[in-house]
Amino acid sequence: MLDRSLTDRTLCDAAPEETSVSERIRARLTECGQRFHANDNISAALREGELEALRGEVAERMQGVLSALVIDTASDHNTAETAKRVARMFVDEVFGGRYRPAPELTTFPNVSRLNELMIVGPIVVRSSCSHHLCPIMGRVWIGVLPNAESELIGLSKYARLTDWIMARPQIQEEAVVMLADELETRIRPDGLAIVMEAEHFCMHWRGVKDDQSVMTNSVMRGAFLTNADLRREFLSLRRITRE
Numbered sequence: 001m002l003d004r005s006l007t008d009r010t011l012c013d014a015a016p017e018e019t020s021v022s023e024r025i026r027a028r029l030t031e032c033g034q035r036f037h038a039n040d041n042i043s044a045a046l047r048e049g050e051l052e053a054l055r056g057e058v059a060e061r062m063q064g065v066l067s068a069l070v071i072d073t074a075s076d077h078n079t080a081e082t083a084k085r086v087a088r089m090f091v092d093e094v095f096g097g098r099y100r101p102a103p104e105l106t107t108f109p110n111v112s113r114l115n116e117l118m119i120v121g122p123i124v125v126r127s128s129c130s131h132h133l134c135p136i137m138g139r140v141w142i143g144v145l146p147n148a149e150s151e152l153i154g155l156s157k158y159a160r161l162t163d164w165i166m167a168r169p170q171i172q173e174e175a176v177v178m179l180a181d182e183l184e185t186r187i188r189p190d191g192l193a194i195v196m197e198a199e200h201f202c203m204h205w206r207g208v209k210d211d212q213s214v215m216t217n218s219v220m221r222g223a224f225l226t227n228a229d230l231r232r233e234f235l236s237l238r239r240i241t242r243e
C-alpha cells in the first residue's frame with residue numbers, strides 16, 4: 001500500500017533538483033518508507049513530467065549498456081534508435097504496471113444478492129521474470145464467490161487489473177498473490193480463486209532451454225479454501241474453458 005504522504009508534494013522531496021529524475025523518485029520513496037521492488041507500483045511517487053524525464057534517463061543508460069556490449073550504434077542503422085525504443089518499451093509497455101496508477105474500476109452493488117460461482121478466463125498474461133527480464137506468457141482464470149455486500153466489477157476490469165499487475169518484472173508466485181489481494185480488497189467476496197499457467201522464456205530462450213515446461217500455480221481464499229466442492233467446481237469449469 002502506498003504511503004499517503006507520497007501524494008503530499010511538501011513532503012518527501014528529499015533529493016535536490018540537480019540529481020537525476022530516478023534519484024529524486026528513489027529519494028522520495030525511501031523517505032516515505034515505500035518499497036520499490038521490481039513488482040511494486042510507484043506511480044504515487046511520480047510528479048508531473050517525471051515519467052517523460054524517466055524515459056529519457058532510461059534511454060541514456062540503455063545507450064550505455066549497448067556501448068558496453070560493444071555495439072556500434074553510430075554506424076549500425078539497426079541499433080541507432082534501440083536505446084530509445086527499449087526505454088519506451090520498458091516504461092510505457094512491458095513494465096508500465098509499475099509507473100501508471102491502477103485502472104479505474106466500475107463497480108456495481110450486488111442488488112440481486114448473487115452468491116453463485118463466477119469464473120472469468122482465460123485472461124492473457126504478458127509479464128516478465130524479475131531474474132532475467134525475459135517474457136512470461138500465460139493465462140489466468142479468476143473465480144469469485146460474491147456475497148450480498150460484495151461490489152461487482154465490470155467484466156473487462158478483471159483483464160485490466162490483471163494487466164496492471166502483470167506488466168511488471170514478476171515471479172509467478174508473487175504475481176498471483178498480488179492479483180488476489182487487489183481483487184479481494186475491491187470485491188470483498190466470500191471466496192476468491194486464481195489459477196495461472198505460464199511459459200517462462202528464461203527457460204525456453206536461454207539457460208536450460210526447456211521448451212515444454214509450463215508453470216501452474218493457484219491462490220485459494222475464503223470459501224475456496226474451506227469448501228472442497230466449490231474448489232472442485234471451479235477447477236473443473238476452468239478445465240472446460242481451457243480446452
Ligand SMILES: Nc1nc2c(ncn2[C@@H]2O[C@H](COP(=O)(O)OP(=O)(O)OP(=O)(O)O)[C@@H](O)[C@H]2O)c(=O)[nH]1
Nearest residue numbers: 129130131132170171172173200202203206207208
Ligand atoms: N520460482 C520461480 N522461478 C522463476 C520464475 N521465473 C524464472 N524463474 C527461475 O529463476 C531462476 C533464477 O536462477 P539463477 O540460478 O539465479 O539464474 P541462472 O544462473 O541464470 O539460472 P539458469 O536459468 O538455470 O541458467 C531460474 O531457475 C529461472 O528459471 C518464477 O516466476 N518463479
